[in-house]
Amino acid sequence: MAYSSAPTRVMMAVNESSLKSYPHPSISCRTAFDWTLSKLVRSNPGGFHFLFLHVQVPDEDGFDDMDSIYASPADFDQMKQRDKIRGLHLLEYFVNQCHQLGFRLQLEAVASLVYDGLCIYFVSQIKCEAWIRHGDPKEVICSEVKRVQPDLLVVGSRGLGPFQRVFVGTVSEFCVKHAECPVITIKRKATEAPQDPIDD
Amino acid sequence: MAYSSAPTRVMMAVNESSLKSYPHPSISCRTAFDWTLSKLVRSNPGGFHFLFLHVQVPDEDGFDDMDSIYASPADFDQMKQRDKIRGLHLLEYFVNQCHQLGFRLQLEAVASLVYDGLCIYFVSQIKCEAWIRHGDPKEVICSEVKRVQPDLLVVGSRGLGPFQRVFVGTVSEFCVKHAECPVITIKRKATEAPQDPIDD
Structure with a gap:
């Protein structure tokens, strides 16, 4: 019941906007x-x-490439390279946020100290790691949980209704059932949902 | 994205051991x-x-009272009174834990200060509130989330398989889908599961 001095390892599944x-x-x-x-x-x-x-997801839906013509093995290499760069840029966003926010939180904590005299913090920025895997998101997330053994898995959810779920499946629902660690499901705010709730 | 100085309000659904x-x-x-x-x-x-x-749950399964004979309105009053006391004792356990652990965490934080020089905390024990409601747990939990608007709902889960779930339903699954706040599902450890996994 005592807290351990080792940090709580929070795995977060992230994806690109559609x-x-x-x-x-x-x-x-x-x-x-x-x-x-x-x-x-x-x-x-x-x-x-x-x-x-x-x-x-390898060639997620194909729509992006409807007009593409693949004429040589180099075309496929180029496509893979492009996907890799997209993935790296996405992860870079979160890693940068962790570094920037760590500093901001420290400043706010120091500022709050001035107001309520409660805490003094001398901590570094939020530590993080990031990596890419390929496959079916729900299966890969659960197998990575098994491998990495985080304390907590955080999954965002579009909060789809039962009718919408039938067609798109939900990664979060699968993870709550199958991931071998506590799972937190955080729904998108209603005000932030796009016109088509399947978009994200 | 900044943290608010208001504490994070964590609602926790608790129940008795079977x-x-x-x-x-x-x-x-x-x-x-x-x-x-x-x-x-x-x-x-x-x-x-x-x-x-x-x-x-009003008269959860009736088994406890199979041998009881109800002969007067006072018998029912007595039963209600007994349920109320059971509920209060359960909540008392958690409220006491919060008070005791708050102090222990402070002591540990002060002790860790000696070792790694990271933090100084002068905080009071963990604040908490507790109350009892009657009805179908999954429905009542979701309606209480709507009323109280916590930042987070924590639900324990027995981690039942699909076959066991058919017969007992699961409160946690319903809450993940319907509660209007982020929900964390924490499964019972496999080593702690009783012989009959439906027990808890």
């Missing part, structure tokens, strides 16, 4: 990340260690 | 509570405010 061009993270995963920082990490960045996992 | 006599909390909800303290609250008890909700 609406905005890269390197924009999806609304759900940005909401989940912001919520985790403000409500769980709070003024204690040294107590948490983020693990960002981005799962790339 | 194995041990009262006032024992169930394995799932005790596991969930201990995990939340050690992995989320950590050394920052002043940053969290616990809200314990215990939902009592």
Whole structure:
């Protein structure tokens, strides 16, 4: 029941927005990340260690490439290279946020000290790691949980109704059932949902 | 994205053990509570405010009272009174834990200061509130979330397989889908599962 001095390892599954061009993270995963920082990490960045996992689906839906003509093996290499860069840019967004926010939280903690005299913090920025995997997101997330053994898995959710879920499936629902660690599901705010709720 | 100075309000649904006599909390909800303290609250008890909700199911299964004979209105009054006392004792367990652990966390934080020089905390014990409601747990939990608007709902889960779930339903699954706030599902450890996994 005592807290361990080792930081709480928070794995976060992140994906790209289906609406905005890269390197924009999806609304759900940005909401989940912001919520985790403000409500769980709070003024204690040294107590948490983020693990960002981005799962790339090989040729997700094909629509992007409807007009493409593949004429040589080099075309495929180029496409793979492009996907890799997109993934790296997405992860870079979260890693940068961790570094910037760590400093900001420290400043705010020091500022709050002036007001309520409660705490003094001398902590470094939020520690994090990030990596890319390929495959079916829900399966890969659960197998990475098994391998990495985080303390907590954070998944954003579009909060789809039962009818919408039938067609798109939900990664979050699968992870709550199958991931071998506590899972937190954070729904997108209703005000942030795009016109088509399946978009993100 | 900045953390607010207001504490994170964590609602926790708690229930009695089906194995041990009262006032024992169930394995799932005790596991969930201990995990939340050690992995989320950590050394920052002043940053969290616990809200314990215990939902009592009117005459849950009747087995306890198979041999009872009800002969007067007073018999029913007595039974209600007994249920109320059981519920209060259960909540008392968690409220006491919050008060005792707040002090312990402070001592540990001060002790860790000696070792790593990271933090100084002068915080009071973990603040909490507790109350009882009656009805179908999953429905009542979601309606209480709507009313109280916590930042986070914590639900323990027995981690039942699909076959077992058909017969007992799962409160946690319903809450993840319907509660209007982020939900964390914490499964009972496999080593702690009783012989019959439906027990708790």
